[in-house]
Amino acid sequence: MDEIPVVLVTGGAGYIGSHAVLALVDAGFPVVVFDNLSTGVRSAVPEGVPLIEGDIADTDHIAEIIQGFQIGAIMHFAGSIVVSESVEKPLKYYRNNTLNSLGLIETCVRTGVKHFIFSSTAAVYGEPETYPIDEDAPKRPINPYGSSKLMTEQMLLDTSAADGLNTGILRYFNVAGADPAGRAGQNTPAATHLIKVAVQAALGVRSGISVFGTDYDTPDGTCIRDYIHVSDLADAHVLALRHLIGKGGNLLVNCAYGRGFTVREVLTAVEKVIGRPLPVTDAPRRAGDPPALVAKADRIRDLLGWKPAHDSLEEMVETALAWERRVADEAKARRVS
Ligand SMILES: NC(=O)c1ccc[n+]([C@@H]2O[C@H](COP(=O)([O-])OP(=O)(O)OC[C@H]3O[C@@H](n4cnc5c(N)ncnc54)[C@H](O)[C@@H]3O)[C@@H](O)[C@H]2O)c1
Ligand SMILES: O=c1ccn([C@@H]2O[C@H](COP(=O)(O)OP(=O)(O)O[C@H]3O[C@H](CO)[C@@H](O)[C@H](O)[C@H]3O)[C@@H](O)[C@H]2O)c(=O)[nH]1
Numbered sequence: 001m002d003e004i005p006v007v008l009v010t011g012g013a014g015y016i017g018s019h020a021v022l023a024l025v026d027a028g029f030p031v032v033v034f035d036n037l038s039t040g041v042r043s044a045v046p047e048g049v050p051l052i053e054g055d056i057a058d059t060d061h062i063a064e065i066i067q068g069f070q071i072g073a074i075m076h077f078a079g080s081i082v083v084s085e086s087v088e089k090p091l092k093y094y095r096n097n098t099l100n101s102l103g104l105i106e107t108c109v110r111t112g113v114k115h116f117i118f119s120s121t122a123a124v125y126g127e128p129e130t131y132p133i134d135e136d137a138p139k140r141p142i143n144p145y146g147s148s149k150l151m152t153e154q155m156l157l158d159t160s161a162a163d164g165l166n167t168g169i170l171r172y173f174n175v176a177g178a179d180p181a182g183r184a185g186q187n188t189p190a191a192t193h194l195i196k197v198a199v200q201a202a203l204g205v206r207s208g209i210s211v212f213g214t215d216y217d218t219p220d221g222t223c224i225r226d227y228i229h230v231s232d233l234a235d236a237h238v239l240a241l242r243h244l245i246g247k248g249g250n251l252l253v254n255c256a257y258g259r260g261f262t263v264r265e266v267l268t269a270v271e272k273v274i275g276r277p278l279p280v281t282d283a284p285r286r287a288g289d290p291p292a293l294v295a296k297a298d299r300i301r302d303l304l305g306w307k308p309a310h311d312s313l314e315e316m317v318e319t320a321l322a323w324e325r326r327v328a329d330e331a332k333a334r335r336v337s
Pocket of ligand 1: 015035054172173
């Protein structure tokens with residue numbers, strides 16, 4: 001590889017961004033993190049990696065950092081991520097995910113950044129008519145979160161064509177688990193993700209877990225998702241960056257394993273790992289939830305040579321549980337001292 005750019009990771013103090021930072025550092029890339037710590041935490045950024053606190057809306061600040069650190073590539077994780085909240089507060093999502101991304105992309109073009117990798121989502125597909133969902137399936141988001149991300153995808157593709165910005169659009173399906181070496185995990189206390197909530201319920205951090213919707217047209221009536229381990233996803237980012245450096249152009253891939261689990265199957269897997277039943281309550285459907293999202297996940301393997309190393313539901317649950325135990329133990333130790 002002839003070029004080793006300095007990588008600016010927006011949202012690098014958050015869940016997926018912090019795992020990508022570890023993967024980049026492990027792969028030998030110099031990294032700078034930019035984060036407003038709205039949901040991310042300082043402790044998620046490894047020692048030796050500069051963390052600059054700021055908001056991506058502040059494009060002058062971003063330009064200063066790009067020039068000061070001679071940034072050659074951006075991985076853009078910063079954003080608002082809760083589907084149901086996007087239904088209640090759509091403009092928050094259009095501002096943070098669309099408008100702020102526009103400013104960031106514009107700043108990259110202005111300052112000559114060459115490579116841009118964007119955290120997109122399966123939510124751009126809405127309620128697909130055919131499964132598994134390939135990258136060319138119709139994009140008809142059913143919630144503002146998905147729409148806010150789809151608009152950013154389009155801005156990137158158009159900018160890539162007009163200005164030569166090498167662009168990687170990574171559509172993540174449901175991200176779960178934690179770094180198997182225990183260096184990072186999902187830190188947001190109010191996180192809404194199924195596996196995170198389930199392991200918190202298993203540890204008594206939450207009083208229980210609700211199953212949102214039991215009358216979907218699926219084998220057991222609950223929603224189906226294609227869960228991907230966060231460390232495999234982080235590795236995909238390094239491969240995507242190498243691809244852009246080597247080949248240029250665009251890259252648009254689903255990030256998933258290509259197989260789905262219902263909510264009940266996930267909860268059964270958690271119960272198996274902890275060896276006892278979870279306090280589960282059936283509840284009404286949650287706004288904005290599509291019944292099933294399962295990817296066709298060949299393109300990422302074909303184009304990037306991506307080989308998942310953590311693709312069992314059990315490992316996702318075990319690593320999430322190990323991380324949650326550690327967070328709970330640390331909180332207990334702080335209360336005692
Ligand atoms: N978690 C998933 O299952 C999932 C699936 C698909 C896509 N994504 C996308 O991946 C990205 C990362 O998600 P995550 O799960 O790590 O969420 P997260 O909330 O843990 O991380 C987001 C990070 O961005 C920061 N941030 C938010 N707005 C900012 C702003 N205006 N300026 C600076 N920093 C800001 C937050 O402080 C946080 O550290 C998001 O763009 C999300 O839409 C996540
Ligand atoms: O306490 C809970 C939490 C979730 N669910 C259900 O579990 C499934 C998965 O939900 P969740 O883990 O919250 O993820 P999603 O709403 O599918 O969204 C995630 O996955 C999307 C991609 O598929 C990303 O775009 C989003 O950012 C990310 O939050 C859904 O059917 C939920 O209704 C429950 O039943 N109970």
